[in-house]
Amino acid sequence: EIVLTQSPGTLSLSPGERATLFCRASQSVSSSYLAWYQHKPGQAPRLVIFGASSRATGIPDRFSGSGSGTDFTLTISRLEPKDFAVYYCQQYGSSPYTFGQGTKLEIK
Amino acid sequence: EVHLVESGGGLVQTGGSLRLSCAASGFTFTSYAMSWVRQAPGKGLEWVSTLNDNGGATYYADSLKGRFTVSRDNSKNTLYLQVNSLRVEDTAVYYCAKDHWPLIMFGGPIGHFDSWGQGTLVTVSS
Numbered sequence: 016e017i018v019l020t021q022s023p024g025t026l027s028l029s030p031g032e033r034a035t036l037f038c039r040a041s042q043s044v045s046s047s048y049l050a051w052y053q054h055k056p057g058q059a060p061r062l063v064i065f066g067a068s069s070r071a072t073g074i075p076d077r078f079s080g081s082g083s084g085t086d087f088t089l090t091i092s093r094l095e096p097k098d099f100a101v102y103y104c105q106q107y108g109s110s111p112y113t114f115g116q117g118t119k120l121e122i123k
Numbered sequence: 124e125v126h127l128v129e130s131g132g133g134l135v136q137t138g139g140s141l142r143l144s145c146a147a148s149g150f151t152f153t154s155y156a157m158s159w160v161r162q163a164p165g166k167g168l169e170w171v172s173t174l175n176d177n178g179g180a181t182y183y184a185d186s187l188k189g190r191f192t193v194s195r196d197n198s199k200n201t202l203y204l205q206v207n208s209l210r211v212e213d214t215a216v217y218y219c220a221k222d223h224w225p226l227i228m229f230g231g232p233i234g235h236f237d238s239w240g241q242g243t244l245v246t247v248s249s
Contacts, residue, residue: 107234
């Protein structure tokens with residue numbers, strides 16, 4: 016099983032700032048099959064990035080993903096109030112699919 | 124627009140059973156693999172199970188094999204999760220989720236999800 020470790024656990028930033036979230040895998044993620052989700056309390060998770068760097072439908076270009084192998088990054092270039100949420104990475108290159116423990120992005 | 128609506132959760136004692144349902148609309152249900160993902164209170168997301176279009180191929184988290192059974196009724200556009208021998212640690216919100224790409228594109232489930240339901244809460248008490 017591939018274990019995903021996200022850092023930091025909590026990130027406190029202000030609107031307009033840049034956010035960088037990290038996801039490290041315990042072994043190489045096949046074909047960069049790495050996704051990022053945004054999750055707000057009481058809501059359904061929302062797909063943000065798939066294939067490590069492709070934005071999902073409706074996701075603004077403020078969001079970008081990068082990385083390969085074992086190290087991946089989600090960057091939000093200019094934070095807006097609606098971006099504050101918990102973000103999870105997920106690998107789907109091998110079964111079982113696994114998620115990271117999440118990074119909480121909170122307003123400073 | 125894709126809609127996924129879960130139901131069937133509730134309060135159950137340890138050792139009990141529940142059948143969760145997920146009613147799907149807004150897309151061609153038979154073209155997509157469907158999955159269940161859960162979130163325990165205060166915890167992160169955990170993949171539970173995935174099912175291909177006709178139920179011929181099922182996949183489970185190792186820790187849940189034998190107690191959970193995923194199925195679908197394509198005539199009703201509904202996904203199910205039968206959960207048996209429930210434990211306190213199964214307490215969670217259970218989400219159903221749709222694969223991002225149709226099965227025909229990759230010849231099987233792709234394993235990341237572009238649409239999710241709001242979830243149904245299962246609470247297991249001792």
